[in-house]
Amino acid sequence: MSHFATALSIALAYLREKKLSTALNVLLLGLGVGTIIALVLLLAQAEERMERDAGGIDLVIGAKGSPMQLILSSIFQVDIPTGNIPLAEAAQIIAEPVVKRAIPLALGDSYKGFRIVGTNPAYLELYDGKLAAGRIWDKPLEALLGADAARVTGLSIGAKFAGTHGLTDSGGSEHSDQPYVVTGILQPSGSVMDRLILTSVSSVWQLHDHGDAKGAATSAKHAEGDDHDHASSKEVTAYLIQYATPLAAVSFPRMVNASSSMQAASPAMESARLFQLVGVGVTALKGFAVVMMVCAGLGIFIGLMNALDERRADLALLRVLGAPPAVVVLSTLLQGAMLGLTGVILGLALGHAAAEWIGQTYGASQRVAIGGRIWVAQEWWIVGGALALALLASLIPAWRAYREATPELLASR
Amino acid sequence: MADLVQLAGVSCRYDSSTATAPAIALPDLRIAVGQHTLLLGPSGSGKTTLINCIAGLQRVSAGRVEVEGTDLAALSTRQRDQLRGARIGMVMQRLHLISAMTVRGNLQLAQRLARHAVNNTQIEGLARELGIVDKLDKFPRQLSQGEAQRAAIARALVNAPALLLADEPTSALDDASCNAAIGLLLQHAKTHGATLICATHDARIKPHFTNVVQLGATLGAA
Numbered sequence: 001m002s003h004f005a006t007a008l009s010i011a012l013a014y015l016r017e018k019k020l021s022t023a024l025n026v027l028l029l030g031l032g033v034g035t036i037i038a039l040v041l042l043l044a045q046a047e048e049r050m051e052r053d054a055g056g057i058d059l060v061i062g063a064k065g066s067p068m069q070l071i072l073s074s075i076f077q078v079d080i081p082t083g084n085i086p087l088a089e090a091a092q093i094i095a096e097p098v099v100k101r102a103i104p105l106a107l108g109d110s111y112k113g114f115r116i117v118g119t120n121p122a123y124l125e126l127y128d129g130k131l132a133a134g135r136i137w138d139k140p141l142e143a144l145l146g147a148d149a150a151r152v153t154g155l156s157i158g159a160k161f162a163g164t165h166g167l168t169d170s171g172g173s174e175h176s177d178q179p180y181v182v183t184g185i186l187q188p189s190g191s192v193m194d195r196l197i198l199t200s201v202s203s204v205w206q207l208h209d210h211g212d213a214k215g216a217a218t219s220a221k222h223a224e225g226d227d228h229d230h231a232s233s234k235e236v237t238a239y240l241i242q243y244a245t246p247l248a249a250v251s252f253p254r255m256v257n258a259s260s261s262m263q264a265a266s267p268a269m270e271s272a273r274l275f276q277l278v279g280v281g282v283t284a285l286k287g288f289a290v291v292m293m294v295c296a297g298l299g300i301f302i303g304l305m306n307a308l309d310e311r312r313a314d315l316a317l318l319r320v321l322g323a324p325p326a327v328v329v330l331s332t333l334l335q336g337a338m339l340g341l342t343g344v345i346l347g348l349a350l351g352h353a354a355a356e357w358i359g360q361t362y363g364a365s366q367r368v369a370i371g372g373r374i375w376v377a378q379e380w381w382i383v384g385g386a387l388a389l390a391l392l393a394s395l396i397p398a399w400r401a402y403r404e405a406t407p408e409l410l411a412s413r
Numbered sequence: 414m415a416d417l418v419q420l421a422g423v424s425c426r427y428d429s430s431t432a433t434a435p436a437i438a439l440p441d442l443r444i445a446v447g448q449h450t451l452l453l454g455p456s457g458s459g460k461t462t463l464i465n466c467i468a469g470l471q472r473v474s475a476g477r478v479e480v481e482g483t484d485l486a487a488l489s490t491r492q493r494d495q496l497r498g499a500r501i502g503m504v505m506q507r508l509h510l511i512s513a514m515t516v517r518g519n520l521q522l523a524q525r526l527a528r529h530a531v532n533n534t535q536i537e538g539l540a541r542e543l544g545i546v547d548k549l550d551k552f553p554r555q556l557s558q559g560e561a562q563r564a565a566i567a568r569a570l571v572n573a574p575a576l577l578l579a580d581e582p583t584s585a586l587d588d589a590s591c592n593a594a595i596g597l598l599l600q601h602a603k604t605h606g607a608t609l610i611c612a613t614h615d616a617r618i619k620p621h622f623t624n625v626v627q628l629g630a631t632l633g634a635a
Contacts, residue, residue: 005525006522006525006526009521009525010522013511013513013514013518014513017512017513313507314511314512314513317505317509318526319470319494320470320503320505321498321503321522321523321526321527322495322497322499322523323494323526324490324491324494325490
């Protein structure tokens with residue numbers, strides 16, 4: 001039998017003998033690794049999701065208020081809008097030559113927690129939306145379902161449903177007199193669009209112009225995108241803007257903020273600000289997790305050093321029985337390695353389970369698709385770091401074992 | 414009859430890590446196969462040093478130690494470890510079983526370290542001979558002194574060694590236990606074809622041996 005197998009059997013016996021300290025060291029390391037893994041998974045998915053959702057959007061124009069709230073509500077669909085903007089004023093702004101494309105968003109209703117977004121077909125192009133079945137809307141009160149929205153609500157093509165006031169499923173009043181009809185279902189895109197119900201802006205106006213029969217009736221007559229008439233009485237929630245030239249980023253937002261009743265918010269800047277704000281807490285949590293891992297490393301070190309004191313006679317005995325010094329050293333290193341490996345496996349399981357649980361519990365309510373069933377490259381570094389820490393913690397004990405594993409010891413005891 | 418162990422002109426240092434430590438002279442010895450030998454002497458007479466030199470645990474600074482015709486000084490540490498694991502069994506004063514392992518685990522470990530395949534049939538047969546077959550799956554802390562001693566003897570014999578070295582195997586025992594222990598060692602050494610060399614200050618066991626080497630009160634410098 002190889003020396004490795006012999007050393008492994010010795011290391012296993014020693015770890016089994018100290019069940020409590022072994023379990024505590026593994027648990028401590030597992031908690032540290034698990035915390036970092038969960039944070040890395042959640043952050044990586046959130047960043048990826050935000051990058052994907054904000055891709056192709058240079059600017060958002062909406063009602064004055066918090067720019068971050070505007071970005072969160074109109075791009076990521078996770079906050080309430082800052083308000084609505086007059087269509088007439090917005091039309092002047094988006095007519096500027098630096099604007100390549102402007103996609104309208106009209107929010108206000110939802111169905112079973114899924115937001116109903118009034119927009120135009122350019123929104124689908126933004127996220128490379130492809131039809132899984134049916135067709136896109138071509139008249140008011142026709143709706144296209146995102147993949148998740150269709151799956152969760154169970155609606156199929158031809159089905160009718162009534163939207164409710166408000167953007168959450170907390171029970172607003174229903175537009176039961178004017179139900180939507182499902183005309184199409186989208187393929188999964190991995191973007192925010194999966195969790196939306198899309199319709200024309202005219203649909204939203206028609207449902208909300210109860211006190212303005214003229215406006216509602218008029219808007220219903222126009223084809224989608226032909227929103228220029230009657231604009232004086234119409235509002236939208238926001239416009240997603242693509243620049244014709246990158247140089248527009250210098251002056252266009254300032255112009256909007258200074259010369260209109262609207263505000264312009266940059267997704268890139270607000271996302272960076274959001275991560276900066278969240279980053280403080282994340283850094284603190286990561287620091288805490290690293291402290292836990294270092295404590296686990298110290299625990300392994302102290303445990304192995306104490307065990308050496310108790311087992312000096314054993315080490316000498318191993319030499320008497322014919323064990324070369326390599327077996328003595330290897331058995332000590334293997335104890336550290338096995339503690340590290342078990343702690344890392346536990347940490348990976350805990351981290352992924354925690355990310356999945358957070359995704360299930362909070363992600364669903366915030367309409368953000370996150371979970372623990374993924375692997376990100378940073379995890380290799382965490383795994384490697386934790387194993388290196390455990391090995392490092394066992395290096396000095398192993399060296400001491402090598403030095404002290406002398407058969408003369410037995411004679412002195 | 415061929416010599417199993419031969420020491421000629423041997424001296425060694427207690428502290429082998431420094432060349433300036435005084436070297437201790439050990440007596441010349443020739444022990445034939447099957448010639449069970451008692452090394453009798455008071456504390457400080459070099460019994461343990463002698464045992465360690467024969468086992469290849471301690472390097473000699475001068476002279477020659479041969480086991481089965483092999484000069485130990487000519488072997489590397491690794492080769493001496495291998496020789497000790499495979500051809501020499503040792504029983505120490507404090508018995509020293511590895512506490513984290515069962516008796517079976519201790520015996521299996523000795524087989525592994527000798528580069529032998531684990532042989533549970535052999536282990537159980539030996540344990541049966543020594544009356545501890547029902548203790549094989551017990552940990553050392555669950556054994557009585559006598560049972561632990563039998564387990565230590567079983568471990569020393571498990572690789573069928575040519576040479577069985579015992580260092581103060583009876584010093585902590587009462588008369589009855591002392592006689593039983595030395596009787597056990599001799600009996601099983603004979604049964605398994607091993608030659609027993611026993612180092613002790615305990616004169617009670619002298620009658621059990623025909624070949625007795627009396628060591629001096631204290632060893633002189635070489």
